[in-house]
Amino acid sequence: MPDDQERHEQSRHGFVVLPDRGNTIWRALAQRVALGVGIIAVTVLLVYLDRNGYVDSNDPTGKINLADSIYYTTVTLSTTGYGDIAPVAEHSRLISAFVITPLRIAFLVLLIGTTLEVAAAQGRRMLRIARWRRHMSDHVVIVGYGTKGRSAAETLVNNGISREDIVVVDKGGAAVSDAHADGLAVVTGDATRSGVLQRAGVERATQVIITTDRDDSNVLSTLTVRQLNAGAYIVAAVREHENAPLMKQSGANSVITSSDAVGRLLGLSSLSPTLGTVMEDLLTYGEGLEVAERDLLVSEVGQQPQTLPDQVIAVVRDETVYRYFDPTVTQLARGDRLIVVRPAKELPWAPRPGTHGEETDLDET
Template sequence: MLFREIYRRLGRGLLLLLAVLVAGMVGYHWIGLSAGHDWNWWDCRYMTVITVASVGYTEVFPVRDIPGAEGFTVAIILLGAGAMVYASSVLVALFVEEDLRHALRRERMRKAIHKMKDHIIVCGTGSTGITVVRELRATKRPFVVVERDAERLARLEAEFGKDQVLYVQGDATEDDVLVKAGVERAMGLVAALPTDKDNLFVTVSARQLNPNLRIVARAVEAGTAPKLLKAGAHRVVSPNAIGGMRMVSELIRPTVVEFLDKMLRDRERNLRIEEVPVPPDSPLVGQPLRQAPIRRITQLLVIAAWEPEPDRYTYNPGPDYVLTAGVVLIVLGEVDDVIKLRAFFETGERSSVVHVPPRT
């Protein structure tokens, strides 16, 4: 049963109960006038209420001594009881329906998370975590949120919409919660809990559950960073250090900062600096960039290339730069074009490049 239908029925029940109360007041007043009694409206209302509620208080009017009054009282009792039973049943159904709806949503979410693979787990949705979530949404990456605070989850749904963000409500430092989030199948994890101690616990647990997981942890205290790295984090990010770099960049390179800000906040064009790896089995391995029709199928600009061996960056690679297995191209452009290029690199066929609908 839909909520709208329940609210509609509840409204009908309350209107029916109100109609019984009004009919009782008018009826008793009319009966009193017919018998030559001047029963005021307050007494008529009181008599109707105690009759409908069946509380058993002393009768205000001598209904047994007045013709028709006793039968009218019986009718009011039956109609009032029926209206109250109807309204009460709908009210109970409202609570049951809400609980059932939450249960169904949790089950759908559990099944969706169970099917996920190579996703990112975001532990904590404070000021740092919510920024991570927004960026993952903007770049269309699959992710699962782990959050203990119900109020933060409510704010998450208010910002992105219900059923738009998959989450697990629980303590991210507990192994079973991480397992529910699919840590064994995930490709990355962001530890953005409020305290360094909790982030350290998450890092240790996640590394034990998935040795291949890429972990990025948040650290407030500078002394915590070495411990997080030793516990298994690939990178440690300090909000204080990032904030300091941002402040000095605003002074010495304000145009660059403004460019990056506009790129990240542009609502018309979803521009990002992204990385596109060349798979080892890609048909484009061994070919120069000029034969990879990047500019023909996308509007991406290749600004650098990283070679894992010997861990070297080539900035602004030219048309003769040869693509090798495992090389990662760093590109600037729209997210949809990045997705198209990844698909093209995997098959080498333009027919594999599918249209990616815009994010709503």
Template sequence: MALGGLQIDREWIGARASILFTLVVAILSVATGIANISTAPSGPLVQYVPELVQQTVGFTGALTGFMMIASALGLRSGLRAAWTSTVVLLPVTAAQGLLQASIYSYPLVAVSGVTLPVVLLNRKHFAREVDLTATQLAAIVSLVGAQVYGTVGTYALRDEFSGSVRTLTDAFWYTTVTGSTVGYGDIYPATQRARLFGVSVLIINVAAFAVALGVLLTPAIEARLSKALGKMNESQLELLDDHILVLGYGELTEPILEELGGKAEFVIITTDSDRARSLSDRGFTVLTADPADEDTLERAKVDLARAVVVATNEDAQDALAILTARQLNPEVRIVAAATHRENVNKMKRAGADTVISPATIGGHLLVESALGSEDSEEKADRIMHEDGENP
């Protein structure tokens, strides 16, 4: 991509860059917030910002940082809501950095300013709507309901508590420390009815927290199971961009994977579940599905792919996969290997840009060598990149 006469690698402005930069902003916001709480401001703006404001944004800056971490996790899942919250919070983190009036805040302001356009440019990658399950809705309702019950009840019984319960904030504080089992002891029930109410607050809040914890752990367990079974979850699929699709698995797949390793992001699509599990255990990204199916290629973001490689032992299946990929993305580069020489032209007609017949190339080199050609081995070495240089 060209911008202002400069060539910018898509990797630095892609979806993953948005997540990484957002996470960096979150860490900087937490770190600068904590640092500015414990140190005196020393920046050039210190004389223009009231001390109370500097102290307040120090506390809220750390809080905003934790909210940014949540947004980064949401971006990793491709959620539109996370994209929206990130866009809203980035100006907030920059403003908090300025109001903290400290030299430690300069990196936060700078990185926030850089991150915002990157996130805005990648809006299309974060299109998943928040689809809450019944369990997730129950967890949210239980958490909110437990807090409301404790806060309203404590405020209604405020005269039966020892300590200072004068406002809803005091009641909320008591509910929080009771439900978290911290119990500082500054507010405690003084009557039998208030004690029974306190017990109910404790039980309800602990139960609500247990439900929420189960909801949070379930997606993580499902993700681990998906990886163990050689399957990609929807969050991983949503983040694919400028990648290479390897359709099917055959005798040439292993050399292809060796060549691609470390050079580009790639996804292998195969119907062989056993092979998919094996590849996944080796750290490869695998989608267990039909590589010639339109829905599969659409899920694998063939419209955003850099290239498509087709090299199994079934030329007919490969031709169908090529045809499907070409229909879904007329601009993508498709490279294929033909097991049988007579199928080279058929694959080109199906939509492949380049079709190579390994058997034909091998036979040609062997014949050249048999006829006394001295450079046939050198040609083979160049093809195999054994000299470490491009041919």
């Protein structure tokens, strides 16, 4: 993972940071350093235990101590070899030839390999980013990876969107670590700058979710996204209700007022705890009930919304949402989409329409 200074540089320049796969380069380097220290320690131990088989030409007694053993090990493994300390006993020379020499070779290979690994890791990183940029299209960009952004990403993944099709744009810090932990690619930088958004491939994205903690930043990000991509579907969050019209004018297709939504849920829970429980259930993925949108099945064309197995609460026709009781959608027609409330978990004895490969009206030729 990048250190704080590196993250600061990335946040300024809009670096692309892809999630790590397997061991990181820093973990690999740590393992190599530990192995190198181990080789040095083993060699020092061998020399010190056999210190009577060595002679120090700079010492009047010719004896070597622990410090001499460490010195001899470092100059030997690094192939410097000053020659002031040398093995003189026959068994010491054999140990040097058949044990210490292989350790020296292993240490040099480790040293060179570590240098090459650092260079290769940088090259692989650049290749991964280039490959990622070539293949990134029709994806989802999430601006801001706080609580709202992370919940949005989790909802997308739980509903079938691949993690590889989600890109996070954030200024860095803890958000980058959180996004990496969730397996998402991150572009660090200010999302109000077109260069940062271009690195996230906004011009090729199909959807953009904007969830920073500042309404002014959300408005500027929305304007910039709309300038780069006129066809993207933009969902933006605002903290204050009075900023919602401004967000719409900036180009957002859908605006969620976070403070109002939380306040309404708190009020409902206060007035009716059971109603608050149901609303929370509808907003929680994978448990109890869920709100979903699905295609109309062939067998459902011409029927009334109230007669379907799913609890239909709205019908989408020609990009307009109608309540299920609206006279306009008394009979369902081809091309309609249904907003339904249904069990979050599919049970064998209660299959949900549209989840078993049934033919939809859009499949008809």
